[in-house]
Amino acid sequence: MRNFTSDTAKKILANEINVETLLTQYPEYKQEVLDELRVLKSNHESNIVQAIIDKYTASAKMAKNKIMKSGMNETTVNAFLPHIIKARFAIYLLEQLNTAAAANASDKNVKFNLWDGMILQKLLFRKGFERKPVSLGLFRLGWKLVMHKKILMPLVNQKGIYCFYSKPLIGELAKLIGGKSCLEIAAGDGTLTKFLIGKNVGCKATDDYSWQHYISYPEFVEKADAKTALHKYNPEVVLCSWPVPKNPYEKHVFQTGSVDMYIVIGTRNPAYTGDFDAYNNNGKFTMELNERLSSLIVPPSPENAVYIFRRIQK
Template sequence: MAWLRSDPSLEELVEAYPDEWQQVQRDVGALIERDDAQEITAYITRVSRPQAPLPGRTRSAKERLSTELRRQMTVHLLKQAILSSTTGVSEGRIRFNLVNGFVAQKLLFRRDLERKPVSLWQFRVVWPLLSQRRLLMPLVQKKGIWCFYSRPLINRLADLIGDRSCLEIAAGDGTLSRFLADAGVRVTATDDYSWSDSITFPDTVLKQDARTALRIHQPEVVICSWPPADNPFEQHVFTTASVQQYIVIGSRHEASTGNWAAYRQQNGFDLQHDERLSKLVLPPEVDHAVYVFTRTAG
């Protein structure tokens, strides 16, 4: 179990436990064959967390080991499947060719993987011309990049927030807060640094988990971009008395992002799916959605 906590690769898992691997292949074979990206995503969400023990039953060490082995193998396998389904690449390394890589870099990044506010008219002209645009998100998600922000999106978010204090939770590399600050928003970026193996956190992103950040900063507006599905922290936004509005940039597909149980259980905020803002999150193929929770008068 200690070895499993070190996050071994699928190849290492298969070599060490071939019998468990055969069972996993049988269990998910039909799912892979259907090649449905949304179904695979939903299944990943269900199996990504360790299984809770049944009430009144204590599982043996052998059973716990088998369950965790199969869980990790399944996650590895399905992530590979959804990558293939999303990109169309089933073998070899996924990469841009020279032309597509150069154009995407100029369009979306200031330098290296430092994102910039994207010109919407340039994006609409150039993006359809990229023959490998399906590869972009699978390539950058490894570095904690789940979307790109257009310049009009930043301006409209800045207008929505106004002069109220704003807190970004799960801010990652702080890109969204940086853009909002440049647009005149009083925003503080925070993250618990749990993704430090893939994200480089700048000094401008305070190392604070969401619950602590909400308690310390008492923000009027909270914003979060692509919160993990079924995360444990968004529920605290709705119980923080200072919060007037909560803005979530995520997906139209509930299995992909956000704590939808918390969204539905709270009763102090009205929820609006803002279609206009949603269309300003890039690229459009990902089915982004912007949800705005506004505290009710009561």
């Protein structure tokens, strides 16, 4: 059994140590997770990914409750902290496998032909993989001409891109935020913040840099986990685009007293984005699925979702 110092345990519980560091420090838990994943996969459950997420999330919650109730008792910490580490490993490994699978599927089946590549480059990017605000009119016209639509997102997912922002969406978000102080958490390459700054919105982009294996972080994206950033900037409005499913950071938004509005861009499916436990049980904010804003995400999908949380005034 590992012996954890009190300081290490507190950092792990607060999600202040990134997964790559934990993998280096506790390789034996990675092997345990891999062995457990093989066993779970052999059960041939229809929704194996969701089953794995549910298993490890429940295990981590139980472990955290045990540790907190014990008052950080050393024996309890040593017994249950590995469950939390293993849960983080499992989610991380699933993300890697999902990206690898998408890449392999694209390589084995079909890549964009010159025609599709030319159209999509014109519609979605300034240069390379640098996104631009998308003209909905041009997109609707050009999208009809793309032959292999289904491989767009698997290909760009490898670059940490999960959606494209239309010009009307950026404009509507700018109106919602107005002159309020704004913070984007888990900002990735900072594209959303950059577009909003172009609309004269005072927004700060932050990310914990835990996705360096996928994303090249520009200098204007400050390296900070969500909890630290929220405490540092005390924003009135918070943004998050495509938050990791059942993540450990969105709950801190609802616990930050300065926040009046939280805007999430993602999907309707808890298996793909968002901490829906925090969404549904925060008790301090109303929750609205804005259909109009959801329709302004590119490419179009019935799964696209923009959620707006507003603090309940007492």
